[in-house]
Amino acid sequence: xxRYIPQFCAVVLLMIASCSSEPKKLPILGxxxxxxxxxxxxxxxxxxxxxxxxxxxxxxxSVIINNDSLANKxxxxxxxxxxxxxxxxxxxxxxxxxYNKYHGNPNVALLSHTIDPKHDTIPVLxxxxxKLGVKDNQWHFLLGNRDTxxxxxxxxxxxxxxxxxxxxxxxxxxxxxxxxxxxxxxRGAYDxxxxxxxxxxxxxxxxxxxxxxxxxxxx
Amino acid sequence: xxxKIILLAIIPLAIIIFISSCGEENIKYQRYYSDGSQxxxxxxxxxxxxxxxxxxxxIPPLTDSIFxxxxxxxxxxxxxxxxxxxxxxxGIDYQGQMPAEKHLAAIDLAKTLTFITNxxxxxxxxxxxxxxxxxxxxxx
Numbered sequence: 001x002x003r004y005i006p007q008f009c010a011v012v013l014l015m016i017a018s019c020s021s022e023p024k025k026l027p028i029l030g031x032x033x034x035x036x037x038x039x040x041x042x043x044x045x046x047x048x049x050x051x052x053x054x055x056x057x058x059x060x061x062s063v064i065i066n067n068d069s070l071a072n073k074x075x076x077x078x079x080x081x082x083x084x085x086x087x088x089x090x091x092x093x094x095x096x097x098x099y100n101k102y103h104g105n106p107n108v109a110l111l112s113h114t115i116d117p118k119h120d121t122i123p124v125l126x127x128x129x130x131k132l133g134v135k136d137n138q139w140h141f142l143l144g145n146r147d148t149x150x151x152x153x154x155x156x157x158x159x160x161x162x163x164x165x166x167x168x169x170x171x172x173x174x175x176x177x178x179x180x181x182x183x184x185x186x187r188g189a190y191d192x193x194x195x196x197x198x199x200x201x202x203x204x205x206x207x208x209x210x211x212x213x214x215x216x217x218x219x
Numbered sequence: 220x221x222x223k224i225i226l227l228a229i230i231p232l233a234i235i236i237f238i239s240s241c242g243e244e245n246i247k248y249q250r251y252y253s254d255g256s257q258x259x260x261x262x263x264x265x266x267x268x269x270x271x272x273x274x275x276x277x278i279p280p281l282t283d284s285i286f287x288x289x290x291x292x293x294x295x296x297x298x299x300x301x302x303x304x305x306x307x308x309x310g311i312d313y314q315g316q317m318p319a320e321k322h323l324a325a326i327d328l329a330k331t332l333t334f335i336t337n338x339x340x341x342x343x344x345x346x347x348x349x350x351x352x353x354x355x356x357x358x359x
Contacts, residue, residue: 085318089266089274096275131276 024207026179029186051184052156055148057113059140060125065111067184074208075109076201077157077178078192079149081116082128087175091192094177096132099139101202107182107209110139113153117146157186177201182212248333248345255334258327262320263335271339277315279308284341291343294332295351296358298323325351 030050037046056066063069076098080088095110102108114120120128125141144152157178179188179201188204190197260269266278273280281287286308287294301319305312323331329351336343 083316086265089278090264090268092277093268093274128277133275 025211026187026204026208029189049185052180052186053152055144055152055156057140057142057144057149058122059137059142060122060129061137062122063137063140065140065142070109070182072182073107073109074179074181074187074205074212075111076205077111077113077180078176079113079115079153081114082120082124083116087193091175091177092132094192094195094198095139096134097198098202098205099134102205103136103138105138105209107212108138108205111142112139113142113144113149115146115149117143117149179204179208181208244345247347251330251333251345251347252337254327255330255332256338258323258331259334262323262331266317271335276311276313279306279311279313279315280339281335281341282339283308287336287341288343291336291346292354292357294336294346295328295354298328298331299355300358325355328355 028049032050033048034045035048036043052067054067056064059065076095078091078095080091082088092112095112099110114125120141120143122143125143129139129141157180158174158176175191175193177190177192177198178186179190181187187208188201190201192198267273267281268278271281286306290297297317298320300321302317305314307313320328325348329346329348332346332351335341336346
C-alpha cells in the first residue's frame with residue numbers, strides 16, 4: 001500500500017497544477033448587446049458590453065480626473081459624503097484597506113464620488129483625505145455636479161442594480177463598491193460595508209490585474 | 220458562649236448574603252454588557268468600528284482608557300447631546316462631529332456605556348441607570 005503513496009501524490013499534484021493553469025476570469029457585468037461584424041468578409045456575431053460613460057470630475061487636489069487619466073488602470077469606485085453618519089465611515093475604512101494593499105501600484109486607482117457637492121467642496125475633500133491618511137494621488141475624492149454624479153451612478157456603475165428609491169440616497173448610497181477594468185467594463189460589485197465582500201473584492205482585483213498583465217504581454 | 224454561637228451563625232449567613240448579592244450584581248453587569256454590545260453595533264459601530272479603533276484622524280478610537288476614565292461623567296453627555304469640540308485622544312486632535320443620540324433611553328445609554336467602558340482595553344465596571352440619570356442632569 002505504502003508503495004503507491006508517491007504515485008498518489010503525483011496525481012494530486014498534477015490535478016492541482018492543471019487547475020491553476022486555467023486562471024479564473026471575472027465576468028463582465030451590465031447590459032450587453034449582440035451585434036454583427038465583418039471579419040474578412042464574413043459576418044460574425046460579437047457582443048458589445050456596457051461601458052462606464054465618459055465623465056470628468058475634479059479631485060481633492062483640483063486635478064481633473066476623466067477616462068483618459070484612468071487609461072491602463074483598473075479602479076474601484078464608491079459613493080459617499082464627508083458628513084455621512086451611517087455607512088460611509090465603514091466604507092472609507094474598507095477603501096483604506098484596499099488603498100494600503102495596492103499603495104504605489106500604478107495600475108490601480110480608487111475613486112470616491114461625493115453625493116453632497118454643496119458641502120463637500122475641494123478643501124473639505126482635501127481635509128477628509130488627509131485625515132484618513134491619504135497623501136498621494138492614487139485615491140481620488142471626486143467633486144461633480146450632483147445630477148451628473150447621480151446620472152453616472154444610474155446609467156453607469158449601478159445599471160445592474162435594482163432601482164431602490166426607498167433607501168435614503170437611493171442607489172448612490174447603497175454601499176456598493178464597483179470594480180472597473182481598463183476597458184471601462186464593470187467586473188464586479190460588492191457590498192462595501194461587509195468585511196468578507198471587501199476581501200473578495202481584493203482577491204478579484206488580483207485576478208483582474210493578472211488578466212490585464214497577460215493582455216499587455218500579448219500585444 | 221452564646222455570643223460565640225450567634226457569631227458562628229452570623230458569619231456564614233453574612234458570607235452567603237454577600238456572595239449572592241455579588242452574584243446579582245455580576246448578573247446585572249453581564250446583562251448590561253451583552254445588551255450594550257448589541258446597542259453599540261446598531262448606534263456606534265459604523266463610526267467607531269467593531270474594534271473601537273475609529274477611523275484615521277476623522278473618528279477617535281475608544282481605546283484611550285485614561286480619557287474614558289477621566290471623562291466618565293461626561294460620556295453620557297457626549298452620546299446624548301453629541302460632541303462637537305476639539306478633543307485630544309491618544310495624542311491626536313479630533314475636530315469631527317458626533318451626532319446626538321437623543322432617542323436612546325436612559326437604560327440603553329447605561330448599557331451602551333457599560334459596554335464601551337469595559338471593552339477595547341477599558342475596565343471600569345458597570346455604568347448603571349442611576350449614574351446615567353445623575354450625569355445627564357449635570358450636562359452643560
